[in-house]
Amino acid sequence: MADVLDIQKQILTILNQIKTQLYSNPNFAYVNTKTNRNDLVTDRDLQIEKEIVTFLRDKYPQAQIISEEGLGNNPVNLAGLVFFVDPIDGTMNFVKCHDQFASMIGVYEDGKPIFGAIVDVMQNQIYYGGPQIGAFVDGKKLMPLADVPLAEALITVSNYLLQNEMPKYQNLVRQSSGLRIFGSAGIVFTRLLTGKEYLYIGKFKPWDLAAGRAIGQCLGIDVTTIDSKPLNMIKSQLVIVGTRCATQQALDVLSRV
Amino acid sequence: MADVLDIQKQILTILNQIKTQLYSNPNFAYVNTKTNRNDLVTDRDLQIEKEIVTFLRDKYPQAQIISEEGLGNNPVNLAGLVFFVDPIDGTMNFVKCHDQFASMIGVYEDGKPIFGAIVDVMQNQIYYGGPQIGAFVDGKKLMPLADVPLAEALITVSNYLLQNEMPKYQNLVRQSSGLRIFGSAGIVFTRLLTGKEYLYIGKFKPWDLAAGRAIGQCLGIDVTTIDSKPLNMIKSQLVIVGTRCATQQALDVLSRV
Numbered sequence: 001m002a003d004v005l006d007i008q009k010q011i012l013t014i015l016n017q018i019k020t021q022l023y024s025n026p027n028f029a030y031v032n033t034k035t036n037r038n039d040l041v042t043d044r045d046l047q048i049e050k051e052i053v054t055f056l057r058d059k060y061p062q063a064q065i066i067s068e069e070g071l072g073n074n075p076v077n078l079a080g081l082v083f084f085v086d087p088i089d090g091t092m093n094f095v096k097c098h099d100q101f102a103s104m105i106g107v108y109e110d111g112k113p114i115f116g117a118i119v120d121v122m123q124n125q126i127y128y129g130g131p132q133i134g135a136f137v138d139g140k141k142l143m144p145l146a147d148v149p150l151a152e153a154l155i156t157v158s159n160y161l162l163q164n165e166m167p168k169y170q171n172l173v174r175q176s177s178g179l180r181i182f183g184s185a186g187i188v189f190t191r192l193l194t195g196k197e198y199l200y201i202g203k204f205k206p207w208d209l210a211a212g213r214a215i216g217q218c219l220g221i222d223v224t225t226i227d228s229k230p231l232n233m234i235k236s237q238l239v240i241v242g243t244r245c246a247t248q249q250a251l252d253v254l255s256r257v
Numbered sequence: 258m259a260d261v262l263d264i265q266k267q268i269l270t271i272l273n274q275i276k277t278q279l280y281s282n283p284n285f286a287y288v289n290t291k292t293n294r295n296d297l298v299t300d301r302d303l304q305i306e307k308e309i310v311t312f313l314r315d316k317y318p319q320a321q322i323i324s325e326e327g328l329g330n331n332p333v334n335l336a337g338l339v340f341f342v343d344p345i346d347g348t349m350n351f352v353k354c355h356d357q358f359a360s361m362i363g364v365y366e367d368g369k370p371i372f373g374a375i376v377d378v379m380q381n382q383i384y385y386g387g388p389q390i391g392a393f394v395d396g397k398k399l400m401p402l403a404d405v406p407l408a409e410a411l412i413t414v415s416n417y418l419l420q421n422e423m424p425k426y427q428n429l430v431r432q433s434s435g436l437r438i439f440g441s442a443g444i445v446f447t448r449l450l451t452g453k454e455y456l457y458i459g460k461f462k463p464w465d466l467a468a469g470r471a472i473g474q475c476l477g478i479d480v481t482t483i484d485s486k487p488l489n490m491i492k493s494q495l496v497i498v499g500t501r502c503a504t505q506q507a508l509d510v511l512s513r514v
Binding site (some may be wrong): 038096154162197 | 350420454
């Protein structure tokens, strides 16, 4: 079994380095588009992914790496130790706003989350933890979340779902306390971990979800697929991230539309 | 004519006091609903409005006051000096998140904006300025904004419009760089003032709009009614707040649906 405390030490070391360099210089030299005109990648995404992947390969040469910009080795299964890397989550915010973006690393062993860390760069904070060790922000323990009903929860629905399946999600928003959209999965996770929101629905890539899922589990945050299929951390999937009661009520609302 | 620099001094004095007390204790004793279950007011909204209104009545006994929680005198026209007061803008965020809420004061003379100030309480920042004096955040001058096209602008559309006129606004979001929703007009204005967003559409109450409009004018931020009627700062109105090119393109898109 992996030594979670050693993993925590190594991940916090590299992410503190990344935080320092991005916080002091949240800029980029060039930006390219990927799948569409609003799907961006900058030289900083690539440079930081390279730094993280190089660090992880040195410390954990046997591990697999699944990473947003493709410098990992894209394993076909989750056997052994697997690192999920998102160097800059919320690249559009990084480019347009120079805030509300995150760097994330999730660590899984034989498919199970063991550790995750999310850097909210411009707030200069690191959220981290895992099922065996608890959840923290900058060394301060995070408390288990209240199991509030959907009507008392601020929620986030991904832009993709709002654009493509509006009537369904419009109804869900109406049952909640309100909709918030930040443009970064990592930033939304920091709000879920601290009880500022209780529900987040989207089609997530593995690296969007891996770190937050690992940190949030011990606080009462579940990750539930909408189609009842098992969660699959290799491909994109439509999931609800949230506390139990709000998740069940959201599934009810969505099944009725 | 009113002495804008004296007004600036007085408004920053009272808002610094409000910022200090809210930042050190962003909590409340009770919360009530107003027009619907998600329209909230707490004891802190009332207490802070009372403090601001008492301060303004003492310093400017001849002035009129239009304020969110009703402690102003609700003038029927904008003759003379008028203060618009929003003690806590984003009360839902204040209640649920203890962040992303604002205190705002707008100052108008004979219907024209002369000064505005927005406190982003939990970021511990005050944005302020006016047409004659320029725009600032904590003493640092803000730069005039680039006149970017809609396709390069992050935008905010109010929850109300997204819920009630979705197809129209869905199309607008598609033409932009993306949708962001913060749940506080004041917070969105701080992002417009710093070029993080370029367009904000909503049905605004006078106190939602007054401060940001006064600060943003010298940076290139226009406030445009959607129905081409004159802007009216006494009642709620559907407006676009944004830089020129993005505003024109948004009006085009909305007229075509």
